[in-house]
Amino acid sequence: MTRKQDKPLTERLLKIAGWIYLFLGFGFLLLPIFSLVLFSFENSRLPSLPWTGWTLKWYEFLLSDGRLLEALKNSLIVSPLAAAAATVIGFFASYALNRFEFLGRQILSVMLIVPILIPPLIMGVAFLGLLSRINLQGQLLSVFLTHVVILIPTAIALITIRLAQMPKDIEQAAWNLGATEWQALFKVVLPWSIPGIAGAWLLSFTFSFDEFVISWFVSGFQPTLPVAIYSFMAFNLDPSLNAIGTIIFAISVLLLIGVELLLIPLLIESRASTKQNVT
Amino acid sequence: MNALRPKVLTLYQTKAPNEASSLRLICLAPAVLYDSFLFLLPLLFLLWIGFWTVDNYRPVPGFSLSNYIDIFQQFFSRSRYAYAIIQSLWVSSTAILGALLFCYPLAMAIAFVVPVRYQRLAILLAIAPFWSSYILRLYAWQMLLNKEGIINSFLKGIHLTKHPIEVVFTQVGTRIGLIHYLAPIMILILYLALQNIDRTLISAAKNLGATSWQVFWRVLLPLTRTGIVYSAVFGMIISLGDVLSGIILGGGTGKSIFGSLPLFATMILNEYAASTNLPRTSALATILIFIMILVLIAGTKLSHAEQ
Numbered sequence: 001m002t003r004k005q006d007k008p009l010t011e012r013l014l015k016i017a018g019w020i021y022l023f024l025g026f027g028f029l030l031l032p033i034f035s036l037v038l039f040s041f042e043n044s045r046l047p048s049l050p051w052t053g054w055t056l057k058w059y060e061f062l063l064s065d066g067r068l069l070e071a072l073k074n075s076l077i078v079s080p081l082a083a084a085a086a087t088v089i090g091f092f093a094s095y096a097l098n099r100f101e102f103l104g105r106q107i108l109s110v111m112l113i114v115p116i117l118i119p120p121l122i123m124g125v126a127f128l129g130l131l132s133r134i135n136l137q138g139q140l141l142s143v144f145l146t147h148v149v150i151l152i153p154t155a156i157a158l159i160t161i162r163l164a165q166m167p168k169d170i171e172q173a174a175w176n177l178g179a180t181e182w183q184a185l186f187k188v189v190l191p192w193s194i195p196g197i198a199g200a201w202l203l204s205f206t207f208s209f210d211e212f213v214i215s216w217f218v219s220g221f222q223p224t225l226p227v228a229i230y231s232f233m234a235f236n237l238d239p240s241l242n243a244i245g246t247i248i249f250a251i252s253v254l255l256l257i258g259v260e261l262l263l264i265p266l267l268i269e270s271r272a273s274t275k276q277n278v279t
Numbered sequence: 280m281n282a283l284r285p286k287v288l289t290l291y292q293t294k295a296p297n298e299a300s301s302l303r304l305i306c307l308a309p310a311v312l313y314d315s316f317l318f319l320l321p322l323l324f325l326l327w328i329g330f331w332t333v334d335n336y337r338p339v340p341g342f343s344l345s346n347y348i349d350i351f352q353q354f355f356s357r358s359r360y361a362y363a364i365i366q367s368l369w370v371s372s373t374a375i376l377g378a379l380l381f382c383y384p385l386a387m388a389i390a391f392v393v394p395v396r397y398q399r400l401a402i403l404l405a406i407a408p409f410w411s412s413y414i415l416r417l418y419a420w421q422m423l424l425n426k427e428g429i430i431n432s433f434l435k436g437i438h439l440t441k442h443p444i445e446v447v448f449t450q451v452g453t454r455i456g457l458i459h460y461l462a463p464i465m466i467l468i469l470y471l472a473l474q475n476i477d478r479t480l481i482s483a484a485k486n487l488g489a490t491s492w493q494v495f496w497r498v499l500l501p502l503t504r505t506g507i508v509y510s511a512v513f514g515m516i517i518s519l520g521d522v523l524s525g526i527i528l529g530g531g532t533g534k535s536i537f538g539s540l541p542l543f544a545t546m547i548l549n550e551y552a553a554s555t556n557l558p559r560t561s562a563l564a565t566i567l568i569f570i571m572i573l574v575l576i577a578g579t580k581l582s583h584a585e586q
Contacts, residue, residue, distance in 0.1 A: 014491055018392035022401075025385040029408050029462060032419035035429060039422065047422045049432040089309045096306035112310055115318050119520025119571065121544050125564040126325035127317075129557060133324075149317045152310060181302050210412050213522060213548070226414045233418065233527070242422075245415040252410040259410070260403055 037249055040242030047239065058239040068244050071228030075209055078140050078224060082147035083204035087197055089148070090155025095189060097156075098163040099171075109156075116153035123150065124217035131218055138220025146214050151204040158203060162196025163189070199262040202255055329562035338557050346562035358550075360543070360563075364570060366450070367543040370525075370535060371518035374454040375511050378461050383507070385462075386469035387499070402470060409463035417456050417527040421447055424455070424528075448530030453542070456524030461517060465510040472506025473499065504582070512578040516571055522548045543567060 039047040041054050062068060097109050115123070127146045131137040136145065166189070174184040212226040219227055225248075229241065330342045354361045389401045408416060423429045424446045431443040446452045476499065484494050500507075525533065525542040531549070532541045541549070547567065551560040 010491060015392055018388040021384055022388045022392065025381070025388070026404060028381075029405060029459070032416045032423065032459065033408060033411055035423055036415060036419040039429070046427060047429055049429055049436055089313060092306040093310035096303050100303045102303070108307070108311075112314065115314065117516070118322070119516060119567075121520045121522060121547060122325070122564050122568055123321070125547070125551070125557075125560050126321035129328045129561055130317075130321040130324045132557070145317060149314065152314065156310070185302075206410055210414075212414055213520075216548075217551075226412065229412075229414050229418070230523075233414075237418075237421075241415065241418050245412065245419070248412050248415065252412075256403070256407060256410055 033249060036242050036245040040239055040246045042239065042242075045238055047242070058243040061238070061240045062243045065240065068225070068228055068232060068240065071223050071225045072244070072247075074140055074143075074219075074222055075225040078143045078147065079205050079208040082144050082151055082208045083201045085144075086148045086151030086204050087155045087159075087201045090152050090200060091159050091190075091193060091197055093152070094156045094159040094163055095185065095193075098160060112156055113153045115149050120150070120211065120213040124214040127214060128217040137218055138222070140219070140222045142218040142220075143215050143222075143224055146218055147208045147211060150211070150214070151208060154204050154207060155200040158200040159193055159196040162193050162199075166192050195262050195265070199259070202258050202262065206252070206255060325561050326565055328558050329565045331558040331561075333556050333558055336555070346559050350559070350562055350566070358546070359540070360546070360566075362537070362540045363543040363546045366535060366537055366540040367519055368570075368574075369537060370450045370453055370529075370542060371457070371515055374457040374518055375461075375514045377454060378458045378465055378514055379507065379511060381458060382462055382465040382510070383469055386466050386473055387495075389466070389470055390473040402467065405466045405470075406463040408459065413460055414523055414527070416459060417523055420452070420456055420459065420528055424452060447528060448533055450525075450529055450533040450535035452528035452530075453524045453533055456528040457514075457518050457521060460521070460524065461514045465514060468510040468513075469503065469506050472503040476502050508578065508582040512575065515574055515578065519571055519574065520544055520567070543570070 035047075040058055041056070042051065044052045093112060097105060097112075123146070127142070127149075128137055131142050131145075136142050170192070171184050171188055174188045175181070179187065210226060211224075212230065215224045215227050216230065223231070225244075229244070232241065328338065329346055330344065331338050331340055332343050332345055333339065350358075350360060353359070385405070389398055389405065393401045421428070425431070426443045426445060426447070428447075431440075434440045435443070446455065480498055480502070481494060484498050489497065522542075522544045525531070525545040526548075529542070529545075531545055532539045543563075544567070547560060547563045550556070550563065554560075
């Protein structure tokens, strides 16, 4: 009997401790983002307390300076395109890996994931070595070409999750009804994969948009946003960085909503379906 | 029904397209070709360029050991690469330990304390930092932690400290940046590992009289070991290759118990920025690859040994 009375008490205490820890943990995780946004509106050049007043001047600085905005433009050109290219290449590859049994399939699917496991610092040096030999270094095109390499694994991983959930019958049904393989691929498999493809594009875009080291090595005089922020930080530390950070944060909130709608259901469904398969 | 089955099967077989091999080839070709030319080729090139020399600021193809000889001669003097490697291993491994100690309880709290229908929201919040820019998060930490920064001015304001706490430009700062960077992914991995535990095992342990501590130590921890090892090895590789946290929060040569030494990754980046000597940088990167392979081997050995 004593145990039965004991247990709820310790359990309740553990619960309270859990909530306190959650509160502190999320505080740690979200504090930098929160203060980045907040202090983009703070009057003083050196962000500290007490609060000295609200202002929008750092946004004006950002607009008039132009360096960071130029880089933001570069990033907004390169990242969506690299993500799109990686997603298209990744879709076809995951389709083939998912549908066909062939010698070396396992090895190939591992090989196609490997690029994301190699640290970007090493890939950056490696890319620069090759690209500078063929005079493709120092431009946005170089960033595009190299980012696609590290994004293909992301795309393959996510699209494969979605394709694995597809009942094989529906493709076979399409063939039986007279569709060619290509028709079945584009009219049955592709529509089914849309959530995976969209999730893959979003995640790839985020990776590319945030990628620093490879871009630092290969982008030259057309820096992407993280590279421009890096060199900006070496000379001036002012809340213009908070302002651009807030703008990026707004973009990522939009992305997050996309992820919430596409990616998380995808992951949770796959877990649910694997559990069903087990039982 | 059984009589129908063979018929259906043959129907599938006859109707299944037989041009399979060409479709397979066309679907796989882009990925395979792309990765061959822009992934394998650069990596092989990297290994090769390490043996090139530089003449008049231009890389000269060849096969010379001069880069490696020079690097190993400076292992303990001048550039002191060995010290940087030790600093890297020390900072990364302690950062990973810190990250695990921070993330595991948080993943546990999300899995067991947060009501099921809010767990998705909690996970979404936990991985939110991951979607914002890493370099700007580090800038934000610098703004929070520096000598006259937000936290120090706050602590001074409420008269808690007289002297500012110095975190920025030490390796403690580097670790905070790394932990904050790795936490979202590690929390997600550990949460999924905890979610996969069969809940009946936990209640069975409790019914058999296990205390909460025993449930944690004997049920949760062993069953999530794979998740822990994965996230630790993964975090270690990322930390060893990370340059930003060591530069922005560690100030390049942050202080640790080993002294004010740069991380090896930082060194590679800064050397290239200063010299643009690609063959030498390639040789240094090759050494980093070997260190990482050693870490991977050690990690897998460790996880097997524990079993």
